Amino acid sequence: MTGKEILQAKGLVKQFDGVRAVDRVDFSLAQGEICALIGPNGAGKTTLINLLAGQLHPDAGSITFAGQNVTRWKTHRRARLGLARTFQIAALFPSLTIREHVEAALQADRLRLHQSVSVEQVAEDILQLCELGGKLELRARELSHGDQRLLELAMALARRPKLLLLDEPAAGLSSRETDRLIQRIAGIRDMAILIVEHDMNVVFQLAQRITVIHRGRILAQGPPQEIQRDPRVQEVYLGEP
Numbered sequence: 001m002t003g004k005e006i007l008q009a010k011g012l013v014k015q016f017d018g019v020r021a022v023d024r025v026d027f028s029l030a031q032g033e034i035c036a037l038i039g040p041n042g043a044g045k046t047t048l049i050n051l052l053a054g055q056l057h058p059d060a061g062s063i064t065f066a067g068q069n070v071t072r073w074k075t076h077r078r079a080r081l082g083l084a085r086t087f088q089i090a091a092l093f094p095s096l097t098i099r100e101h102v103e104a105a106l107q108a109d110r111l112r113l114h115q116s117v118s119v120e121q122v123a124e125d126i127l128q129l130c131e132l133g134g135k136l137e138l139r140a141r142e143l144s145h146g147d148q149r150l151l152e153l154a155m156a157l158a159r160r161p162k163l164l165l166l167d168e169p170a171a172g173l174s175s176r177e178t179d180r181l182i183q184r185i186a187g188i189r190d191m192a193i194l195i196v197e198h199d200m201n202v203v204f205q206l207a208q209r210i211t212v213i214h215r216g217r218i219l220a221q222g223p224p225q226e227i228q229r230d231p232r233v234q235e236v237y238l239g240e241p
Helices: 045-053 075-081 098-108 119-129 145-157 175-186 200-206 224-229 231-236
Strands: 005-016 019-030 034-038 060-065 083-086 163-167 192-196 209-214 217-222
Touching (some): 005 045, 005 192, 019 045, 019 060, 019 192, 019 217, 034 045, 034 200, 045 083, 045 163, 045 192, 075 083, 083 145, 098 119, 098 145, 119 145, 145 163, 145 175, 175 200, 192 200, 200 224, 209 224, 209 231, 217 224, 217 231, 224 231
Parallel strands (some): 034 192, 034 209, 083 163, 163 192
Antiparallel strands (some): 005 019, 005 060, 209 217
């Protein structure tokens, strides 16, 4: 079930060397909603997610998150407000264990944890949710690519975000690993999720709404069945006339 809007972006513009990678984009996300952002390579997906996360600042437009105008906020301020992100390439420390990764993420947000809460227990609970409970003492370098993706998801969840941005979470995964990831994401509750993904199996299984971006502009938005039938989307992205 979705609630009121947690994120609103209005009139976003981002230009590089005179080319508009994002061109007057309006986008919103409701509490509890899972939305997928899709489009061909070079469409502007990564630029848009970088604007929402704070890695980039727009040349024009505004971003409101959790009731605050965060347009010029840096990433760490947005994180403290409840925004978490994963990246196309997992940012892990090879020599640290799974447990240490998640505990470090929790300690970074210690002020938001009740003083009576055990960091160790919360870390174990999150890792159980992500199907990593039996591998707590394994080091990141010992993990399969699929488990590394799940660990990155666990670290993001440790921040207890209001909004979770997933940047190509299924990249490089086998079909079996992808299925595990889909199950874990589908089990997440009480937060908005925006997924940037090329794997349409992931998109159609998880997304309640799909936003299609093309040449920096929103081409179409709607439920998966509607997007699948849209002739404009078929032509520019799904490869059908």
